[in-house]
Amino acid sequence: MRLVVISAGVSDPSSTRLLADRTAQKTLDLLGESGTAASVGVIELGPLAVDIARAIVSGFPGERLQEAIARLAAADAVIASTPVYKAGISGLFKSFVDVLDNDLLIAKPVILAATAGTARHAMVVDEQLRPLFAFLRALPVPTSLFAAPEDWGSPALGDRIERAATEMVLTLRSGVGRSIADSAWTGYQHQFSGNATRSERSASDVDFSTDLMRLAAGGLG
Template identity: 55%
Template sequence: MKLVVVSAGLGVPSSTRLLADRLAAAVDRRTPAGIQVVELRDLAVQIAHAFTNGFPGGALAAAQDAVAGADGLIVVTPVFSASYSGLFKSFFDVLDKDALVGKPVLIAATGGTARHSLVLEHALRPLFAHLRAVVVPTGVYAASEDWGEQGLAGRIERAAGELAALLAGPSATGADTPGRFEVVPFEEQLAALGEKTVEPGAGLPL
């Protein structure tokens, strides 16, 4: 099992990297995995060159291969101008367009104020949905005042549990257990509806 952590933190030390490490440790406690961290700060120049000449440098190519070959990802960005950082977005722009298809991804972000917490929903989740990744339901945002608070620890544990379940496969989600919900692809639901005959007005609310 290979888990790749992408951190877009710029400082040393970095709260973004700290959050990434806590998330990775929480996942590893549930589903032991080989963890590789990709620090985008160290790849900034090669990412810029990849845009201008179309060829990644050696370190960037290795990071791209690691992400493409991972069983799951944890991605963490600092918030700039109410969105993900330019460095974070640029890295995913130079990935192969199919690199994340079907891959479980846990999204997270750090910022100076809780007012930017919706960055997870209006920026990160749409980005990875566009890349056709499978984004876990719980995203984790950490504002400056969240560190040391029980609420942050709870969100980390909940998100890590969701990612670990996806990494472990369908049997870990309890799909075969009575009383649990099974995820049915939309195409199958649509096909099943097409096989049924529904009289006009049947089942509509009064």
């Protein structure tokens, strides 16, 4: 199994990255206990900020950003972690999502996480991140993660991390995400020329017998 962490934290050290790392490690531990080999990679958005901005303006991701997107496309599961600014998710995180192909994360299990300076922003994960990943047709696990400064010393945060990681592992081991993508893929309205590997098609996949294709070929009277 290949896990990929997306971290939009920009401070050093970053509480956003710390929350993602703790979650990734717990997920790796649980996968290991179940006899499933796994690895984790990290996509730090801070160093890619200029590349992301250029891709939004030009419509084309540069080499470094394309490499990060390819790693995300190849992941079996994702841990998405963002800081909260001005009562909302990081603009850097949202901008990164804006350059992703709409097909990239279809049926891919995701743990949603956020950090903030106050507990008053605790609902940002479910009010903003969850709808965003629903649009991308990913599979966010039921338990979302949030950490304010006072949460780091609380056993409750560790309990939530373990619960989210358990949900992730059970989802991965069930294979439901892969089954959904394999079985229902042709039912989606795909955006082509994107980064989703499953959207790759050739001329042999085109149905030339439709009225529209016959008309384009000059075959209709």
